[in-house]
Amino acid sequence: MHPATPPTTDASVGRSHRTSLPRRRLLRGLLAATVAAPLMFGAAACGDDDGGAADPNAPVKLSIFWWGGDARAKLTEDALALYTKKHPNVTFEKTWQANQGYFDKLATLTAGGNPPDLFQIDDNYLAEYAARNTTLDLTSYQKSGKLDTSKFPESLWQYGVVDGKLAGLAAGENTQGLVYNKTLLTKNGLPEPTTGMSWEQHIAWAEQVSKKTGVPGTQDPSADYKALWVWLRQQGKDLYKGSELGFTAEDVTRWFDLWKGARDRKATPTADVIHEGNSSDVTKQLVVTGKSATSWVWANQMPDLKKNTKDELGVIAYPGDPSAQWARASMYWSVFKGSKNKDVAVDVINFLNNDQEAVKLLGTDRGLPSNLDLRRVVSDDTTDPAMKQSIAVEAELTQKFGKSPQVPIKGHSKVKSELIKAAENAQYARATPAEAATQFIEACKAAIA
Amino acid sequence: MALTTAPDPTRRGPGTDRAHAERRGPGRLRHSEGLAGYVFLSPWLIGLMGVTAIPMLLSLYLSFTNYDILTPFSEVEWVGLANYERMFTADPSYWHAVRVTLTFALIAVPLKLAAALGVALLLNRAWRGVGLFRGLFYLPSLLGGSVALAIVWVNMFNRDGAFNSLLSLFGIQGKPWVNDPDWALETLMVLAIWQFGAPMVIFLAGLKQVPTELYEAASVDGAGRFRQFRNVTLPMLSPVIFFNLVLETINGFQGFTAAFVLSNGTGGPVDSTLMYTLNLYITGFTDLEMGYASAMAWVFLLAIAVITAIFFSTGRFWVHYSDGEDR
Numbered sequence: 001m002h003p004a005t006p007p008t009t010d011a012s013v014g015r016s017h018r019t020s021l022p023r024r025r026l027l028r029g030l031l032a033a034t035v036a037a038p039l040m041f042g043a044a045a046c047g048d049d050d051g052g053a054a055d056p057n058a059p060v061k062l063s064i065f066w067w068g069g070d071a072r073a074k075l076t077e078d079a080l081a082l083y084t085k086k087h088p089n090v091t092f093e094k095t096w097q098a099n100q101g102y103f104d105k106l107a108t109l110t111a112g113g114n115p116p117d118l119f120q121i122d123d124n125y126l127a128e129y130a131a132r133n134t135t136l137d138l139t140s141y142q143k144s145g146k147l148d149t150s151k152f153p154e155s156l157w158q159y160g161v162v163d164g165k166l167a168g169l170a171a172g173e174n175t176q177g178l179v180y181n182k183t184l185l186t187k188n189g190l191p192e193p194t195t196g197m198s199w200e201q202h203i204a205w206a207e208q209v210s211k212k213t214g215v216p217g218t219q220d221p222s223a224d225y226k227a228l229w230v231w232l233r234q235q236g237k238d239l240y241k242g243s244e245l246g247f248t249a250e251d252v253t254r255w256f257d258l259w260k261g262a263r264d265r266k267a268t269p270t271a272d273v274i275h276e277g278n279s280s281d282v283t284k285q286l287v288v289t290g291k292s293a294t295s296w297v298w299a300n301q302m303p304d305l306k307k308n309t310k311d312e313l314g315v316i317a318y319p320g321d322p323s324a325q326w327a328r329a330s331m332y333w334s335v336f337k338g339s340k341n342k343d344v345a346v347d348v349i350n351f352l353n354n355d356q357e358a359v360k361l362l363g364t365d366r367g368l369p370s371n372l373d374l375r376r377v378v379s380d381d382t383t384d385p386a387m388k389q390s391i392a393v394e395a396e397l398t399q400k401f402g403k404s405p406q407v408p409i410k411g412h413s414k415v416k417s418e419l420i421k422a423a424e425n426a427q428y429a430r431a432t433p434a435e436a437a438t439q440f441i442e443a444c445k446a447a448i449a
Numbered sequence: 450m451a452l453t454t455a456p457d458p459t460r461r462g463p464g465t466d467r468a469h470a471e472r473r474g475p476g477r478l479r480h481s482e483g484l485a486g487y488v489f490l491s492p493w494l495i496g497l498m499g500v501t502a503i504p505m506l507l508s509l510y511l512s513f514t515n516y517d518i519l520t521p522f523s524e525v526e527w528v529g530l531a532n533y534e535r536m537f538t539a540d541p542s543y544w545h546a547v548r549v550t551l552t553f554a555l556i557a558v559p560l561k562l563a564a565a566l567g568v569a570l571l572l573n574r575a576w577r578g579v580g581l582f583r584g585l586f587y588l589p590s591l592l593g594g595s596v597a598l599a600i601v602w603v604n605m606f607n608r609d610g611a612f613n614s615l616l617s618l619f620g621i622q623g624k625p626w627v628n629d630p631d632w633a634l635e636t637l638m639v640l641a642i643w644q645f646g647a648p649m650v651i652f653l654a655g656l657k658q659v660p661t662e663l664y665e666a667a668s669v670d671g672a673g674r675f676r677q678f679r680n681v682t683l684p685m686l687s688p689v690i691f692f693n694l695v696l697e698t699i700n701g702f703q704g705f706t707a708a709f710v711l712s713n714g715t716g717g718p719v720d721s722t723l724m725y726t727l728n729l730y731i732t733g734f735t736d737l738e739m740g741y742a743s744a745m746a747w748v749f750l751l752a753i754a755v756i757t758a759i760f761f762s763t764g765r766f767w768v769h770y771s772d773g774e775d776r
Contacts, residue, residue: 100713104734111518111739128737132519272608272628275718414736417715424719428630446539447736 168332172367177299223423256433330367590646655689
């Protein structure tokens with residue numbers, strides 16, 4: 001880091017006058033290198049475009065990239081090994097890492113001309129990639145039956161359609177889940193929250209929990225786009241409408257006000273603790289760090305949360321009318337458009353979603369299996385209690401789900417981080433709810449413009 | 450860059466004289482010698498070209514485009530000065546990041562240099578075990594911009610971290626330092642200041658070069674410790690101070706790792722740790738606006754160049770090289 005020069009370095013280099021000839025040569029070399037570089041880039045770009053309809057038994061090495069923890073890695077590796085067993089010519093180059101930094105890495109790999117053939121992606125980024133033609137349109141595979149979605153809920157695979165193209169196939173289904181600390185409540189003789197409680201009721205319940213247990217009743221989710229999203233849908237609004245925002249500054253002001261009230265009543269932790277919980281990291285969710293009685297997560301994260309706490313956890317829908325929630329594709333598998341092994345990659349997606357053995361191996365780690373027949377099989381077979389719980393609540397909610405919203409648009413990742421910023425401004429009392437809301441709307445408009 | 454001309458008193462020495470002597474040697478040797486020189490330089494040259502120079506030139510080009518990482522180069526659109534215009538007229542978070550970075554550098558750099566000089570003065574004396582202490586004080590800067598260190602820092606300055614436990618011994622109720630928007634940046638400054646080892650070692654080397662005759666003469670003239678420090682040590686040390694000032698200012702502006710780790714890569718809480726380079730990183734890699742991020746990088750480079758130039762132009766008023774040539 002520190003370019004401390006060793007004391008013996010020859011100081012005369014800068015003063016030298018003898019280099020006219022070599023310097024000219026050097027410049028010429030430089031020029032050559034500058035000219036050659038784009039040529040090399042160009043050559044690399046040309047190499048990409050040979051479809052992949054050759055010999056079906058030729059050896060193929062497919063690169064695959066996902067985010068997740070150790071458990072997911074183990075399950076995924078087992079399922080891929082099963083594919084190799086059935087197709088010995090196909091082997092995998094597997095890369096996985098935590099969610100934080102995953103999309104930075106994926107973007108960098110893509111820019112470097114070395115993207116994975118097959119990658120996991122979620123609705124926060126699907127439109128960003130699809131709009132830039134990075135993902136392969138899977139429609140033709142779906143039509144030819146090579147990608148079988150006949151057992152999928154219609155709305156689930158449609159949640160992968162961006163601008164009329166099937167940009168990714170749902171790897172599983174999940175929905176918003178409010179996770180609470182059952183042990184804490186039972187110990188203090190407090191009632192468990194239930195699906196269908198209004199937001200006011202939820203906050204009143206949380207206030208009661210704070211008073212009785214000393215642990216703040218609920219994480220303040222005002223920085224959480226998925227909570228805002230559900231709340232907006234209950235007001236007849238949405239996060240996006242076409243290429244516009246589906247809400248106004250007044251809506252956001254009301255949302256921030258709702259939670260300011262909750263903070264004032266001590267139903268939530270203090271701003272710095274809320275800030276800790278605003279991280280997307282499962283291990284930092286307040287319900288498992290013991291800093292609040294509830295956390296706002298995705299239902300399929302239950303087993304992962306359970307691994308980080310000794311306490312019993314329960315899960316219900318977010319407050320308000322549960323029909324504001326929908327069958328969300330928890331994440332997708334997408335194929336890189338320039339992949340040399342498109343057909344194989346699509347076949348692997350098909351296998352991971354529709355092969356009974358593979359789906360049983362994968363369980364509900366990426367959400368409920370997309371294939372409804374296999375979802376039933378997995379639900380009957382599972383023994384993991386946390387998994388059972390999340391299946392039960394999702395099965396119950398499936399009856400009540402409303403229509404899926406559109407996939408978030410390009411610029412959504414910025415909108416998400418701007419919401420955190422604006423909400424925290426209100427939480428730390430550096431801005432009034434109205435000021436924070438105005439600031440958020442301005443930033444959103446710039447982000448999606 | 451400009452740095453290679455930085456006057457560095459540690460570079461004096463017998464080696465220089467020998468080099469001068471050789472250069473005056475027979476002319477016919479020059480050509481083959483020069484070639485050999487470049488051959489030996491080639492690993493570095495190739496590295497410089499491939500890893501630094503070409504990407505830098507590319508980023509200059511990209512700063513005039515709407516490059517978004519995912520779109521191939523061939524489809525990138527030229528947008529002229531739009532990125533620069535947006536930076537200066539329509540991006541409040543850019544100016545916020547500039548403010549955060551300036552605050553950080555203006556406070557952390559002088560304090561770090563003061564700490565480095567103070568400790569160097571203490572360690573310049575000949576007492577037992579001084580070598581051990583020199584090593585211990587240098588240790589933190591060996592850990593440099595490491596992620597592990599930043600993680601330790603975050604845990605030490607949490608609401609229930611070691612620092613607050615220490616405070617509670619004295620009955621003081623601590624704050625959630627790293628999670629408090631009013632204190633998060635200060636926590637980073639303390640981390641930067643604590644890593645004063647590198648400038649300290651350079652100060653030590655500089656102190657060793659101050660001729661003892663000067664102190665003897667000063668004390669004969671009746672100067673006390675403070676006057677000796679002011680009128681002998683500081684002027685004699687000014688080239689080293691200058692060198693450290695330039696380097697640490699540049700380092701200070703480029704602070705990234707600690708801010709990234711502390712805020713989970715967001716610059717939070719509420720953008721309080723949104724350093725320039727972190728903002729640039731988020732713009733390029735999270736928001737996928739690499740063209741805009743490239744423009745930010747170039748403005749940054751120019752700003753640092755200007756600041757360095759200002760240092761150099763004011764240097765002649767307070768940097769004394771009088772001791773240089775008489776050895």
